[in-house]
Structure formats: C-alpha cells, structure tokens
Amino acid sequence: MKKNRLLAKWLNNDLSKDELAEFEASPDFEKYQKIKEYTNHLEVGDLNENDMLSNILKQKKATPKVVPLYKKWMFKAAAIFVLALITTFAFNNFVPQTQKASFGEKTTFSLPDNSQVVLNSGSEINYKKWNWNSNRHLELKGEAYFRVAKGRRFEVETSLGKVTVLGTQFNVKARKNRFDVVCYEGRVKVNYGNSQILLTHGQSVTFENGKQVNMTVNSLKPEWMDNQICFYKENIRTILDEVERQYNIKIELNAKDTISLFTGKIPAKDLDVALQIINTTYHLEAKKVSNNKIIFDEK
Template identity: 50%
Template structure:
C-alpha cells in the first residue's frame, strides 16, 4: 500500500524534493519513468490516466506463479551428501597410512592390531588399515623395531628384502645397499634376493650388494638405538656417517677421507662430540665444527 501511495503521489507531482530524491533511487523508478513518458505521448481521445495507473499498479503487485523446487533441491542435496560421505569413507578406509620419523627424532606408534612399531631417525612406514587383521603387510624405508601382536602372518617389505613373522620382536634396517635383520623374540623368515634365512631369538643377519656378510648371535634384548646407542658391525664408514647425520640432524663433510673403510663398534646417539671423537680417533682423523649444524672430518697431517 505504501508503494502504491508513493507512485500516485509522484504521478500527481505532490512529492517533496527529499521524497522525490528517495523515490528516484529505487530500483523500479526507471520503469515508472518510462511508463509515464510513454503515456504522455499517447494521443487518444478518451485517455484515462487513472486506469493506466491502476493497471500498472495491479501488474506490479500481481504475485508471479512460483514452482516449488524444494523437493528436487532436497533430493539433490541429499544425493551430494551421500556421495560425499561415501567418498570420505572410501578414502579413509582404503587409502594408505604413513608414519614418519624425521632426522634427529624417533617415533613409536601402534598398528590396528596393537602391534608396536618404533621408527628410527630418517625412516618411514606405509600401510593400509583396511582388512589389517587378514593382511598384516607394510612397507618400510629405513629402520624400525617391531613388537608384533600374535595373529596371522606379518610382513615387512623393503626395497632390499622382506621379513615375515607370526608374533615376535625384531629389528629391520634397509639403508643404501645394506639389509640387516635381528630377531629378539620368536622366529622370523628373511627373504633377500634369492636367499632365505630363518632367524630365532638372538640371531642376526646382514646382506650387502647381494652377499650375506654377517650371520651371528647377539645378547641384547632390544635394539641399542632405542637406548641412545648405535651399534655397527662391519659397516662402511660412509654408512656410519650417514647414520650419525640422521640421529643428530646435522651435516658432515667427509669428502677428504676414505669412506669405504669398515667400522665395528658402538657410538652414542645423544652426545655428538663423544660420537665423532670415538669414530675419528680410530682412523687417525680429526673433526671440526664449521657451523651449528655442520661438521668437517679430515685426516690428521
């Protein structure tokens, strides 16, 4: 009603300047102006201005026919939600899970069957939660200590070899071309290239460049790296230095020394000066610190 009153007042020229300015700012003003101008140009003998105005007002106020689309839109939204939830379920169920231990860090986590895994520095594990109890299979890049819950066959795959067990505790390390497996409880079957070895409690085996280099007995009840010590057995110096870099998250420049030399022994993983002193003293080498995270190893002249 208020809109109709303003329109009539405008047509009769009774608006104040303020009312006219406000009316001209409305969205429909241009339409009214065109109708007014067009009407003023018509030359009919019996032109009824009030009738024209009434028709215009009636046309403006006429309620348009609306098709109710709510049911269709509701179905569409419901379909999108169902599809979205389905995709989310599929992604969470079938996608791979990853666990990572950055350099200088160790991380422990549980698998779906409560098997416990401790990842050493610079290592990663990938596995799928879907149907885990029937297919306990994971991929390892680096080194990890496993406490496997009893159940169906448990497999650890690496780029160098595979380890299969039922329920036991063991350590797997796959770095560069060297593959080490130690059994601390139960039995494990190790597959490396075309070779197969079954390890029992306290046994360890190492392969490098397609050759079995170590098969012996150990007295430790768990990997020493879980207690801030690194154990090496006939390991190339280059591999030892790489492991030190992972444990301490540092950089070591040893380009001026013979990195193919072999090392056997223990090195602490919680004191960098003791670690480097223990290593360099054996080979008549010296080390120096160039920055907070970079060290240089060279021969003593």
C-alpha cells in the first residue's frame, strides 16, 4: 500500500525529499521514470489521493458484489416459478390422465392426437400424454365411442378384452362379464381371451360368459349418443344397472324372474317411459319412493 501511495505522489510531484530518496532507491524506479518521460506531454489534474488509491486497489482486488435483498427475493421467486412450470409439465405429461362421466352424464374430450372420445354414463378412461403418438394406448372402464385419428396403432384395454385399430370409428362397452364392440368405420381387431376377431364397417361382436355372438349393425353411431339405451338379449339386472347410470338413481328389484332376456330400446331422457317399458316387459310395478330411488315389485 505504501509503495502505491508513493507512486501516486511521485507522479504528481508531491514527494518530500525523504520520500523521493526512498522512491528513487526502489528497484522499479527506472521503469517508472521511463513511463513518466513518455507521458510528460499529458496534463495531470489535481490529485485526489483517496480516489487514486481506490482505483489502484480495484485493479489488484475486485470488490465483493453485494446483491440487494429485493433481488434475492426476485431470484427466489423466479426459481419457484421455474420449478412450478417443470412440475406442471411433468404432471400433465407423465402422470396418467383420467376422464370420467358420472352417472346421468356424458363426457366428450380429445386425446393428444385429436382423436375424439365420448364417454357414456358411469365410465372412465385412463391414459398418458407422454409419447402418445408412438404409444396410443388407454384403459377403459365402462362404455365409450371413439373416432380415431389416423396414425400408429390405437389400443383400448378393458378388463374383459382389448380392441386395436389404426384409424376408425367404433364403440366399446365392458360391463361386468359382458364385452361389446361395434365397428362403424374402417377395421377393428378384437381380442377376448384366446379369441381374435376382425370387424369391418357395420359389424359387431359380443362376448358374455365366454360365449360369442356376432351381429350386423345398421346405425351410423351408438344409440346411446342419441339418448337411446339399446339392449340385445340382456337380463333385467343388466337393464336396471344401465338405467341407474343414465338417470343417476337407485333401483331396488323385488322379483323372482330375472332370467328373461330383453332386446330393444329404452329412452335415456324420459324416466317415466323407461319405467313403463320395464313394467310391461317383466310384469312389474315401479314405485318412486324418492326423487332418486325406484322400487320394482311383482304385480
């Protein structure tokens, strides 16, 4: 520090005799002298010792940078924001997505490839967004109609069987021990146990308790999308279960004969008509004991 101070005073011709003698005896004096000779033509302003000393010391050692407190909070907030974005991205892409249709409701939504899905009442679908275009696979509980965008193989997995397509329109229903698949466009491959069936436009297959039934379908889309519940050789308990889902009600059955099979349609938006059809078909009497409970008794 003393050497730097002497240098500054010497450049300003402000050394005492003793200081000058000491400075001239230093090993670097000759070098400083040559520098001064080359810069004699420059005009040097009034010396501020403190400022000059401060500038010299800055070149030797950088002053620690102090971050204001408010900037620390800004950095912290930014870090939290980035973390939130990463968490949201991971949740939306890696965590399985779930779509549901509650009793009495239908849900329509799009998959990542813009394939369209309509869920029937009391149904659920699970899938992952991540790498969807390369792995178009989902799990279905209940019933759904699919309008699949063209692309790689598209798979619908249920507890009873699997449906595989490339790009088409079809309906899948898996309720209890009954598995129904209808193809409305293109081709659909159905796997049930050890059986594999290929369906084309207008074809349908049903598996129940291991038995297979093939049918021809004339409609352009599932009847339930037009608020009509369609049944083919189904027992009364299955019919009442579907009525419960469509109307979001509870039904109690007090009848011995539950073996007779029903084929036909029941409205999904007119409960009184639906109850009358069931009454007539099975010789029952429906009683509304509350707004959301029905009891069927034998006549």
